[in-house]
Amino acid sequence: MDFSSKLLENAVYEMSQLPGIGKRTALRLVLHLLKQPERQTENLSNALTKLRTMVQFCKKCHNISDTVLCEICSNPKRDASLVCVVEDIRDVMAIENTGQYRGLYHVLGGKISPIEGMGPQDLTIYSLINKVKEGEVQELILALSSTMEGDTTNFYIFKQLEGTGVKTSTIARGIAVGDELEYADEVTLGRSILNRIPFEGSFSNK
Amino acid sequence: MDFSSKLLENAVYEMSQLPGIGKRTALRLVLHLLKQPERQTENLSNALTKLRTMVQFCKKCHNISDTVLCEICSNPKRDASLVCVVEDIRDVMAIENTGQYRGLYHVLGGKISPIEGMGPQDLTIYSLINKVKEGEVQELILALSSTMEGDTTNFYIFKQLEGTGVKTSTIARGIAVGDELEYADEVTLGRSILNRIPFEGSFSNK
Known part of the structure; x- marks a missing residue:
């Protein structure tokens, strides 16, 4: 792809480094940002930079957290x-x-x-x-x-x-709720029979 | 979606403002950035901010350009x-x-x-x-x-x-090169017949 601007080329390149984002999608996203108020690009850049530099992980469970211990652990x-x-x-x-x-x-x-x-x-x-x-x-x-x-x-x-x-x-591995047996793969179906559970227990949803 | 961190939530929100990027994709992209060196997020943020604040459009054709007149116009x-x-x-x-x-x-x-x-x-x-x-x-x-x-x-x-x-x-509107007629829509096929061109001319590819 030939770009008419180095700034554009650079922005598209950096955007296309994200997983699942090719050059064309990156260009579409970048051009979208150009049509929006400057504020939006600023917010995006700031949010990403802030997250990357200030991110903390919970000491106990290693979940992302803004505090030393996450909400779940504490x-x-x-x-x-x-x-x-x-x-x-x-x-x-x-x-x-x-x-x-x-x-x-x-x-x-x-x-x-x-x-x-x-x-x-x-x-x-x-x-x-x-x-x-x-x-x-x-x-x-x-x-x-x-x-x-x-x-x-x-x-x-x-x-x-x-x-x-x-x-x-x-x-538990087994057939997903709502799935039809005939479309399930053999391994899952086989395991779901081997690891069958008592019928009365299958409703417990507390 | 409940996030364990405000910083994360904010980054995901800003990312999901882009067209075609939902909350789940935004989360995937943001978590990817977290696993990469800080440098990558920095580069992305800088490239976007720079483009948005310094972008210029060619005075003549309005294409994005780093100069007053774009490369094509000049x-x-x-x-x-x-x-x-x-x-x-x-x-x-x-x-x-x-x-x-x-x-x-x-x-x-x-x-x-x-x-x-x-x-x-x-x-x-x-x-x-x-x-x-x-x-x-x-x-x-x-x-x-x-x-x-x-x-x-x-x-x-x-x-x-x-x-x-x-x-x-x-x-010219017509059937794309390599396409089969039977799959073409009626409007395009109709137009391609009305606007037919001399056979000798159809090869010119200079």
Whole structure:
């Protein structure tokens, strides 16, 4: 793409560094900003810079937070003996939205993935192990995505915790509510039969 | 969506003001920036702010430019008697990419659209009329999109230029190269037959 202005070219280049944003989309976004009041671009730039420079992570669960301890960790009504291990802060938001969970979280910041050069030391796994060894945690819910990387990470954590006596569980895999059986993949359907639950229990929604 | 941090919420909000970017995508983009070196966010913010505050438009064709006259308008090799009227600077880039056009451009900055509150005074139409009245322009190619707004704008410009003696033309509408006839819409196919061209002429690609 040939640009008529270096300033434009530079803005489009930086915008296209974002994931899923190609050069054409970047150009569309940048031209949109040019048509809006200067204020909007200023607000966007300031919000991004402020977030990037002032961002803090909760000391306990590594969730993004404006305070040393996040709102969830510092809430005395939450069950501190139950910790849900997730990959990303988006997972925390998704689980919080269900309104079903009253324990705490632990944000790993990714999964073990040798291909992407992510080892246990790049994640917050050791902080999790220490937290468990301190003794307050009684159950760990491993809620990583069920990919090879997720399974590897689950297994690594499980192995590291051997002997601590902490209970580990994983979220139920099965057919999504509203889905039709005939379209489900074999692995999920197979697991949902192996891990079937008593019918009376399937309504509990407290 | 409930955010664990005001800074994050603000950044996501500003990002989601961009067209086609919803809250979820905005969150994904912002979290991506958090995982990258601070430098990247800084570069993006600076590039956007710089563009927005320092942007200039070519005095002659209204294309984005770092100089008073853009590279195309100030190029003596281009044919100044031929002006292609387009909506947007993206159209200039698209036509330039074909390598087929040696004239100048005129960027309108939009189309006449009463619904969106865009009248002729919001576009660069009067600057175009003045340019034509100065006498250098001999042919005007109207290359707006063929929507109702595009047609209205074309007709408005055409009416304003009555009596100036300038030749006006419009880009050919027809079946795209490589397309199959059976999938073409009736209007396009009908027009492509009415406006058929001599077979020998159809290869010219100089």
